[in-house]
Amino acid sequence: MSEFLQAKDHRRILHVDIDAFYAQVEMRDNPKLRQVPLGIGRDPDQHHGHGVIATANYIARQSGVHSAMGAIEAKKACPNLVFVAPDFDKYRTISAQIHAIFHEFTDMIEPVALDEAYLDVSANKMAAPTLAAQLRHRIWEETHLTCSVGVSYNKVLAKLGSEHHKPNGVTVIPHELAQDFMLKLPIRKFRGVGQKTLEKFEKLGVKDGRDLFAMSLDDLRVHFGSFGDVLYWQARATHFSPVKDRSVRQSVGKESTFEFALHDRAQIEAAFKDLAEKVVANMTKRKLLGRTLTVKIRDDQFKTQTKGITQPTTFDLDPAFMARQAMLIFDELYPDGFSIRLLGITFSNIVEQKYEAVSLFDRF
Ligand code: TTP
Numbered sequence: 036m037s038e039f040l041q042a043k044d045h046r047r048i049l050h051v052d053i054d055a056f057y058a059q060v061e062m063r064d065n066p067k068l069r070q071v072p073l074g075i076g077r078d079p080d081q082h083h084g085h086g087v088i089a090t091a092n093y094i095a096r097q098s099g100v101h102s103a104m105g106a107i108e109a110k111k112a113c114p115n116l117v118f119v120a121p122d123f124d125k126y127r128t129i130s131a132q133i134h135a136i137f138h139e140f141t142d143m144i145e146p147v148a149l150d151e152a153y154l155d156v157s158a159n160k161m162a163a164p165t166l167a168a169q170l171r172h173r174i175w176e177e178t179h180l181t182c183s184v185g186v187s188y189n190k191v192l193a194k195l196g197s198e199h200h201k202p203n204g205v206t207v208i209p210h211e212l213a214q215d216f217m218l219k220l221p222i223r224k225f226r227g228v229g230q231k232t233l234e235k236f237e238k239l240g241v242k243d244g245r246d247l248f249a250m251s252l253d254d255l256r257v258h259f260g261s262f263g264d265v266l267y268w269q270a271r272a273t274h275f276s277p278v279k280d281r282s283v284r285q286s287v288g289k290e291s292t293f294e295f296a297l298h299d300r301a302q303i304e305a306a307f308k309d310l311a312e313k314v315v316a317n318m319t320k321r322k323l324l325g326r327t328l329t330v331k332i333r334d335d336q337f338k339t340q341t342k343g344i345t346q347p348t349t350f351d352l353d354p355a356f357m358a359r360q361a362m363l364i365f366d367e368l369y370p371d372g373f374s375i376r377l378l379g380i381t382f383s384n385i386v387e388q389k390y391e392a393v394s395l396f397d398r399f
């Protein structure tokens with residue numbers, strides 16, 4: 036136990052999550068939707084019953100409507116539910132705005148979804164609760180959306196904090212309250228506990244953090260393998276997983292240098308196509324989309340030019356289209372003869388391609 040006590044965690048972490056994100060955006064943009072139960076998805080009566088609800092506003096949630104629920108089921112639970120089809124481009128643009136605000140506070144950001152991230156603000160001189168208030172204020176100022184924030188010294192507690200006073204709340208869980216908070220926590224709320232684990236706990240008679248705390252590390256390992264360690268430490272309000280700074284990737288690009296300078300427009304177009312294919316493969320693998328496409332060109336005099344196009348929405352990941360866009364820029368920069376040594380294509384203004392699967396249902 037003494038080792039455990041010495042390992043006091045001095046980090047300061049915020050977990051930020053926009054309240055009923057897609058629904059709140061639609062309510063913001065259409066006052067008529069503010070007082071009605073709202074589901075984001077296609078109306079099953081107009082779309083042969085297919086489709087799911089991406090999210091629901093808090094009025095609809097009172098009738099039991101929730102994310103990933105079938106649209107027909109949702110209508111049964113809440114007959115006067117108003118359906119609005121999702122507008123992913125709009126949500127992505129807002130998400131980029133929100134993530135840009137996160138960077139005003141720290142560069143140690145772990146994005147979790149379009150509307151959610153962990154921020155490690157340990158290096159900031161200001162107190163974490165003050166930063167939470169400022170962050171909420173900035174998001175409201177820029178987007179007119181409310182969010183909930185949890186403040187603590189590890190990610191598990193910060194996330195539990197943001198869920199604690201949803202919507203539109205801040206919950207601070209300092210060291211002196213953390214142990215008590217975890218002891219009272221229902222077992223289903225522990226990180227990593229899904230249906231299967233829940234069933235095992237039910238058999239073991241473990242209902243909350245207090246019951247979990249009473250189990251030995253050996254017992255937990257017998258029942259849950261290495262996950263037993265995670266549970267053991269969570270019950271002791273301890274979780275050392277770092278905020279994984281995945282937001283540093285601000286761009287994805289590829290460039291090629293040519294041993295023999297290119298003089299032919301068709302060669303240039305083929306080279307752009309080849310680069311675009313590589314960039315698209317990388318973006319697809321990382322589940323990313325971008326709003327800015329930048330082209331880099333260097334000639335045999337070592338003159339380097341870059342020029343970009345920014346769209347209000349993300350580019351389709353289509354190499355042929357990207358190559359055509361790159362050629363428009365190229366023709367503008369080199370209307371006459373040229374001798375090209377290097378070409379590059381880069382995407383920036385990157386957003387995550389999360390929850391795209393929902394849109395597949397909506398195409399029925
Ligand atoms: P969440 O943050 O999980 O949910 P939410 O913002 O709607 O509500 P809460 O107030 O509880 O935070 O997800 C963010 C958005 O992601 C949500 O508005 C819609 C979308 N989403 C889906 O499309 N499918 C899903 O299954 C979930 C969980 C979310």
Ligand code: MG
Nearest residue numbers: 052053054055
């Ligand atoms: Mg949310």
